[in-house]
Amino acid sequence: MAGVGGGSGSASGAGSPTEAGKQGTARGGAADRGLGHAVDFMLSNARLVLGVGGAAMLGIATLAVKRVYDRAVSVPSSPLKQVQTSRALAVPLRGACEEPAWLTLGHGSSLSRSMVELSQERPREECIELPLKSPSVDCLQNDSSTHCIQSQVSESSRSVLTGSPSLQERLLLYCHKHVDIPPAHAAQARQVALDVCGELRAFLRSRRPDLPLAEPSLGGALHEGLAAGRCYHLALALPLTLETRLWTAVPAEDTLFSCPGHWLLRRDNTEYFPRGASAWDRLLVGGYLSPSSVTDVLRNGLLDSMNWPVIGALLGYVVRPALQSHSEPGFLALEVLYRDDTMWLNEQLNSKLTLEILPRVELTESGEIAPPPGVGQDKESERRRILIARPPGGSGSEALWRESFRAAEVAHLAQLDNTDHGCRRMALCLLKSVARAHDTLALLDSEILRSLLLHASDEPVHWGRTALAERFVELLQRLVGCLERGLLPAYFCPQKNLLKGISEAQLDEMGFLLYSALGKPETLLRA
Structure with missing residues (x-):
């Protein structure tokens, strides 16, 4: 038994954790060999004294003590090995978040010592975790573009994890459901408009030869690919034929009107060519061709004289003159109801088209009356000024023709989008849909929104499709600023303020609505 007690003392001395730490991590050293000798000596003596049964019980007890000893000496003896194990476990995290730069800039030795001290003081589970990089540190490093992309990816992944779509996803979904128009x-809709235009052209040639009009042409948002939703709008342009020797275009800003973006059409050479030499002389007001008088003649000669119910029945549509708007006295339009061919089970007339009749006068770039296309040396490709019969309103403005920059603005937007594969036209359709969905924003017409887009396009920012949400929010912020100042210059006519005709109360109401939605722009998206 004394041998057994001596063996136990040797085992306890050899199994102390302090000595095991000094000898290293291998358990097959001198301490393990001494323990094995002690166990063999104890079992040999126990067989003589206790017999076979006692020796078996003692062996089982000794095995239990040995397992306790193994657990005691299994604590890592080298803290540096634990740090390496921690880094090996943290490898999957480095793909998404690398170590901060301040951990690797000449602090290798101090970092190792600090990690050794932490491994001695903290539990093993805490030592496995490494410091992760915060998103703010990424923006301060040199490769800012890569980190910005990583931050956007993290935001999108966060929206996926939370189950709520991001603003980019909401805008694209809204465009797909409520803005985009299927090509069919x-x-x-264009074919329906062409059918109605054919009837108008035939009527003008047979019944109203006294009105010298050039060949009409189609235009408008649907024709340009800028329509938003199922509100189809097309314009039928009726160019007036004016004699170049009898008429002169005068900029309104050079007269007493002082109205930028408008023109006067003055009748000249009355001493050589008296009144009546031109078919439009009967529509003069104070020596100038009146757009209001031209509109009234066309309304009486086209909308009121033609038998639209019979014409619509022959075409398979319902055609009727649109009601005149008090806000736009010069508005001439037809409403056409037709059946959607893509819904072959539905026999109802469920689609509506607004066909606007727009009298206009074309000028050369220098401001002279342009001859009809194909006459003289004038080229088709030469840029022309377009004057439409839309007086600005107010007393004394019946003779003012508004210059339309629509063709130039649409062409410039298309050119910019084709250059950088941008989303400007998509953003324009989004804004038009938002303005149509809110009665408060009804005064934000397409002319205002086009100039807003063009001014924003002058800024050196990315206009790709992936940046639609950012550009949409920036457009809202820019629009709020313009409404607050009450100033939005036309892009091709900076002297003209597009917000001039809107009252201050209406500007404040629109600005408040948009400003309240800046925090959550998705609240503006309505069907």
């Missing part, structure tokens, strides 16, 4: 629907 657009083609059918």
Whole structure:
């Protein structure tokens, strides 16, 4: 038994954790060999004294003590090995978040010592975790573009994890459901407009030869690919034929009107060519051709004289003159109801088209009356000024023709989008849909929104499709600023303020609505 007690003392001395730490991590050293000798000596003596049964019980007890000893000496003896194990476990995290730069800039030795001290003081589970990089540190490093992309990816992944779509996803979904028009629907609407235009052209040639008009042409948002939603709008341009020797275009800003973006059409050479030499002389007001008088003649000669119910029945549509708007006295339009061919089970007339009749006068770039296309040396490709019969309103403005920059603005937007594969036209359709969905924003017409887009395009920012949400929010912020100042210059005519005709109360109401939605722009998206 004394041998057994001596063996136990040797085992306890050899199994102390302090000595095991000094000898290293291998358990097959001198301490393990001494323990094995002690166990063999104890078991040999126990067989003589206790017999076979006692020796078996003693062996089982000794095995239990040995397992306790193994657990005691299994604590890592080298803290540096634990740090390496921690780094090995943290490898999957480095793909998404690398170590901060301040951990690797000449602090290798101090970092190792600090990690050794932490491994001695903290539990093993805490030592496995490494410091992760915060998103703010990424923006301060040299490769800022890569880190910005990582931050956007993290935001999108966060929205996926939370189950709520991001603003980019909401805008794209809204465009797909409520803004984009299927090509088949657009083609059918254009064909309906062409059918109605053919009837108008035939009527003008047979019944109203006294009105010298050039060949009409189609235009408008649907024709330009800028329509938003199922509100189809097309314009039928009726160019007036004016004699170049009898008429002169005068900029309104050079007269007493002082109205930028408008023109006067003055009748000249009355001493050589008296009144009546031109078919439009009967529509003069104070020596100038009146757009209001031209509109009234066309309304009486086209909308009121033609038998639209019979014409619509022959075409398979319902055609009727649109009601005159008090806000736009010069508005001439037809409403056409037709059946959507893509819905072959539905026999109802469920689609509506607004066909606006727009009298206009074309000028050369220098401001002279342009001859009809194909006459003289004038080229088709030469840029022309377009004057439309839309007086600005107010007393004394019946003779003012508004210059339309629509063709130039649409062409410039298309050129910019084709250059950088941008989303400007998509953003324009989004803004038009938002303005139509809110009665408060009804005064934000397409002319205002086009100039807003063009001014924003002058800024050196990315206009790709992936940046639609950012550009949409920036457009809202820019629009709020313009409404607050009450100033939005036309892009191709900076002297003209597009917000001049809107009252201060209406500007404040629109600005408040948009400003309240800056925190959550998705609240503006309505069907």
